[in-house]
Amino acid sequence: MPYPILIVDNEPDSRSAFTETLSSSGFSVVSAASGLQALEKFGQGEYSLVIADMKLPEMSGMEVLTQVKKVSPHVPVIMTTANGTIETAVEAMQRGASDFILKPFSPEALELVVKNACKKSNGKATAKSGRDDGWGRYPSKTMVTEDPRLLKVLKLAKEIAPTRATVLIQGESGTGKELLAAFIHRYTGESDRPYVAINCASLPDGLAESELFGHERGSFTGAVGKKKGKFELANHGTIVLDEISEMPLPIQAKLLRTLQERSVDRVGGVKPIPVDVRVIAITNRDLKRTVKAGNFREDLFYRINVIPLTIPPLRERKGDIPILVQHFLEKYCSLNQRPAKKMSKEALSVLMSLEWKGNVRELENTVERAVLLCSENTILPQHLFLEFVEGSVNDTPVSPSIRAGLTVREMERELIVNTLKEVDDNRTHAAEMLGISIRTLRNKLKEYKEEGWLGQPAS
Numbered sequence: 001m002p003y004p005i006l007i008v009d010n011e012p013d014s015r016s017a018f019t020e021t022l023s024s025s026g027f028s029v030v031s032a033a034s035g036l037q038a039l040e041k042f043g044q045g046e047y048s049l050v051i052a053d054m055k056l057p058e059m060s061g062m063e064v065l066t067q068v069k070k071v072s073p074h075v076p077v078i079m080t081t082a083n084g085t086i087e088t089a090v091e092a093m094q095r096g097a098s099d100f101i102l103k104p105f106s107p108e109a110l111e112l113v114v115k116n117a118c119k120k121s122n123g124k125a126t127a128k129s130g131r132d133d134g135w136g137r138y139p140s141k142t143m144v145t146e147d148p149r150l151l152k153v154l155k156l157a158k159e160i161a162p163t164r165a166t167v168l169i170q171g172e173s174g175t176g177k178e179l180l181a182a183f184i185h186r187y188t189g190e191s192d193r194p195y196v197a198i199n200c201a202s203l204p205d206g207l208a209e210s211e212l213f214g215h216e217r218g219s220f221t222g223a224v225g226k227k228k229g230k231f232e233l234a235n236h237g238t239i240v241l242d243e244i245s246e247m248p249l250p251i252q253a254k255l256l257r258t259l260q261e262r263s264v265d266r267v268g269g270v271k272p273i274p275v276d277v278r279v280i281a282i283t284n285r286d287l288k289r290t291v292k293a294g295n296f297r298e299d300l301f302y303r304i305n306v307i308p309l310t311i312p313p314l315r316e317r318k319g320d321i322p323i324l325v326q327h328f329l330e331k332y333c334s335l336n337q338r339p340a341k342k343m344s345k346e347a348l349s350v351l352m353s354l355e356w357k358g359n360v361r362e363l364e365n366t367v368e369r370a371v372l373l374c375s376e377n378t379i380l381p382q383h384l385f386l387e388f389v390e391g392s393v394n395d396t397p398v399s400p401s402i403r404a405g406l407t408v409r410e411m412e413r414e415l416i417v418n419t420l421k422e423v424d425d426n427r428t429h430a431a432e433m434l435g436i437s438i439r440t441l442r443n444k445l446k447e448y449k450e451e452g453w454l455g456q457p458a459s
Helices: 012-024 035-044 061-071 086-094 107-120 148-160 177-186 208-213 249-261 287-292 298-304 318-335 345-353 359-373 408-422 427-434 438-450
Strands: 005-008 029-032 049-053 077-081 099-102 167-170 195-199 238-242 278-283 307-310
Touching (some): 005 012, 005 035, 012 029, 012 107, 029 035, 029 195, 035 049, 035 061, 035 318, 049 061, 061 077, 077 086, 077 107, 099 107, 148 307, 177 238, 177 278, 208 249, 249 298, 287 298, 318 345, 318 359, 408 427, 408 438, 427 438
Parallel strands (some): 005 029, 005 049, 077 099, 167 278, 195 238
16 A cells, blocks of 8 residues: 655745645655744654755755655655756766756646656655554553543544544644644555645634635635635645634534534535545643533534543653654654664653653654754753753753743743744744744734834844
């Protein structure tokens, strides 16, 4: 059974075009917006092919090519660019690229290049995988745990994976809800089928209906062509609705109809289009409270709450911290080409003592930072850079920016700006760390920009 194709492109329109073209040709597609995100996904899964744009944020497409070939030399990589030269094409081929194509290109041309690349690899190309022994020490290489509660959740997830039942995954930010969704898809027995994930909080205002359900040509201003929505792209596969609690009420009503009728109505369409899609909904909120507050439809809640799965927070499974630390040490030493490092007993003791409000993602960020900043082979407490975290060895204030004379609004602005810097301007991660929705974060940044605050530290 072939594995998915990994698309790496920082342009949302390009990623959508790739996904639509390849999905309609029967391929399963996973996408990434940056080189680092792509390498992370590549290290967590198995792929038949990688398609990378030359120009990417954080690291170039050529660097992505080099890293992929180091880990899995037999996985074909196709390079794309809008500004190609003979020299760059030759360099890409010398580094191991299987093909090099110029943008824009037709769907037919893309499909031909992809099929040729897969054919040359005889369909056997896979990413390098770690240990994956079913229900032993590591139930999957993405869900690293020895906690009895989480192992029970994973066992149930594996049992219901082959069914078409709708799943609701709940848990705090950073616990690994997206990984559990991918885990379920992997064990469907049809993991080569489409897997489409969408963040409901980041749906463009006014275009949410079109993004999810598609539109017909001329159905609204700017609709210059027919477009398939995410549900159609996920047909016969899995669609993941992340942050479903942030979905606007009018869209919730249409989603309910889609789940009931097993069909979608494109914007401007004249007849429903049948879809066979497995729905996995994700939320970090208590949906029952959201229903009581009138922000989420009760009938939709019962429709998606068929198989409820809850991931316990890291503070309730501290026995997982040592194996997670080791996992992240190996991962980031490999990704950054650093010599193998180990965590000292003192540093591990500090990590075990913290509450980890950001859960596994916060722990991962801490270990990654330590790998990058520690020049020795052993990571000590001072390499963790946790001096401003409550409960750490120094137990000093949470933020050095909180000082007399600042207004609450100024403190809020500094907290948001500093958090964005910490996560390299990844708004989704920042919103999760701050405990707010991405829509709220987007509105705050818009306010700061209009007031001339953005980029100007408060004095």
